Amino acid sequence: MSFGSPSSYRSFFGYRTTTPYQQPIAHRQGYTEAQLTVRQHAAVIMGCSTGCALVTVPIGKLERLYFLSDVPGESNRIYMSDKRAQFFRVMLHTRWWQGRSVLWMAADYGFLLSTFVMLRQSLNTMSVASEWGNSRHGFVAGAVTGALYATMRHPYDVLQATAEAATGPRPFRGALDVLVTALQERPKVLLGVYRGFSLTLLGRSSQFALQFGLYNCLRYDGVYRHGMMLFLYCHLATFLGMAVHYPVQSLRQQLHIINSATRGRPRGYRSLFIDLRRRHGITKLYDGFFRNKPVLNAVPAALLMVAYDVSTRRYTEYLYPDLTAPPVHTQSLTSVSAPAYVTHPSPYEFVRKTP
DSSP, X not given: OOOSOTTOOOOSOSOOOOOOOOOOOOOOOOOOOOOOOHHHHHHHHHHHHHHHHHHHHHHHGXXXXXXXXXXTTTGGGSOGGGHHHHHHHHHHHOOTTOSSOHHHHHHHHHHHHHXXXXXXXXXXXXXXXXXXXXXXXXXXXXXXXXXXXXXXXXHHHHHHHHHHOTTSSSOOSSHHHHHHHHHHHOGGGGGGTTTTHHHHHHHHHHHHHHXXXXXXXXXHHHHHHOHHHHHHHHHHHHHHHHHHHHHHHHHHHHHHHHHHHOOSSOOOHHHHHHHHHXXXXXXXXXXXXXXXXXXXXXXXXXXXXXXXXXXXXHHHHHHOGGGOOOOOGGGSTTOOSSOSSOSSOOOOOOOOOOO
């Protein structure tokens, strides 16, 4: 600009660009509630479960690339000049999809996700739970989902542990072989498949109550801020759920090892827990927690919840564009629910003082 003449304003440029108006970039996103039918929900859950099952085994094998980091004990094994060759060797020679069955994991993910969604919708429509908040719906639905999952999974775990026991009557090929042998020779043995179920029920209910409850509570804030925040919230919820369930899993493994090595009277959970607390303390139950790579193993479950959340919202917005929700400040956890000032002051009354 020129300041030579104080009487008028003029610019150095002799023309002005006629740029059309554009909407500003929206940094916040609204949360569109899913309005899908049962078949549409089933298709979304099936697709998300299958996709996450396909990437679960490769994600678990990413630990073979830990030599690229500066983790003590990992990067010192290979010199810096050999890391490039080791990287291509790992990428080309690793069988990324060899491991657990994809169909089994897809059925596992599908059962958990579909059960949680149905229970959450049932709680939203029930008159008894109408006064509950969104957070309580998520925690209750997650706890019931964990209880149903433990009921379905516990017999298989018992049969699989029997097949892997070194002191069994004969070697078994798997859980199905144990079941067929028990039905043919000693059917009454199957009455004990739910032995120790109470501890398993407590562990699974706590795990999925924390996992799905935190997801259901933090999903609005995650979508409002950014999609990456939603993934971080889901990952944190899954990690905390695994941390709650790990003491139960550790106690079961130690009890299985002790009872497999002794031929006398088997020990119970209570006696083993009292013995561990007296000798080593409660923290003994968390030995080896981070050696199992919980941060890496929590990624598939977090991807499952994020994929379901994003798919249902985008599918609803595609089918019903008018239902696209605008961003509101109440989605954020740090939003102020009420103004700091008084909006409806109480009427002032003059008090007449009596002499």
